[in-house]
């Protein structure tokens with residue numbers, strides 16, 4: 662089967678104003694992402710990883726260059742369509758989980774679906790399915806404080822995948838986790854990628870995390886210094 666291209670980026674730049682001058686957080690980045698890839702993004706602190714993920718995830722704009730996702734030219738997309746696309750097609754996992762503490766795990770996972778106008782019954786059913794995919798089917802009634810770090814991170818993954826996003830973005834999803842717990846979260850991502858062909862872009866600082874990925878992109882000073890396949 663020929664894989665579809667989901668993302669195309671050409672000569673992407675992102676400049677930030679800093680005092681007198683400008684910082685080129687991204688400085689001419691080009692690549693494509695195909696459906697079913699699991700991409701790890703590495704690079705030193707300040708190399709542009711989060712900046713890149715935020716632009717790819719439509720949370721920020723590029724300063725120069727071209728970006729299209731599923732054939733849509735992002736620059737030409739009206740604001741409401743962009744927001745709608747972001748909410749319905751893209752999933753995010755952040756390093757600090759960003760869960761709501763006064764809600765159960767299940768509620769954390771289905772609240773977005775409710776906000777999108779789905780019925781409570783539908784929302785709960787998809788949330789439960791997502792919790793099962795991350796191995797937490799029996800812990801939906803716990804609040805985040807009653808879960809371990811890895812479990813919280815898996816709830817965050819469940820929340821991101823409940824809406825069946827075309828692309829899942831994860832910015833250092835294991836940053837606060839010990840090795841064993843990191844392995845559990847990475848296994849979940851690998852299973853989603855292998856069994857459900859979920860496309861994933863994950864930023865990481867740890868070389869060993871890349872063994873879960875199918876491709877590794879390395880950034881340095883806002884430029885790609887290496888981009889290679891890791892496994893078939």
Ligand SMILES: Nc1ncnc2c1ncn2[C@@H]1O[C@H](COP(=O)(O)OP(=O)(O)OP(=O)(O)O)[C@@H](O)[C@H]1O
Pocket residue numbers: 677678679684685686704705706707708709710711712713
């Ligand atoms: N809002 C901002 N205003 C000004 N400069 C910024 C802003 N956000 C990021 N930068 C700068 O852009 C560059 C890239 O930052 P970015 O957050 O993408 O790095 P990173 O690779 O994610 O680093 P880390 O590994 O520390 O998370 C850095 O030099 C940073 O200082």
Ligand SMILES: [Mg+2]
Pocket residue numbers: 710711712
């Ligand atoms: Mg970062």
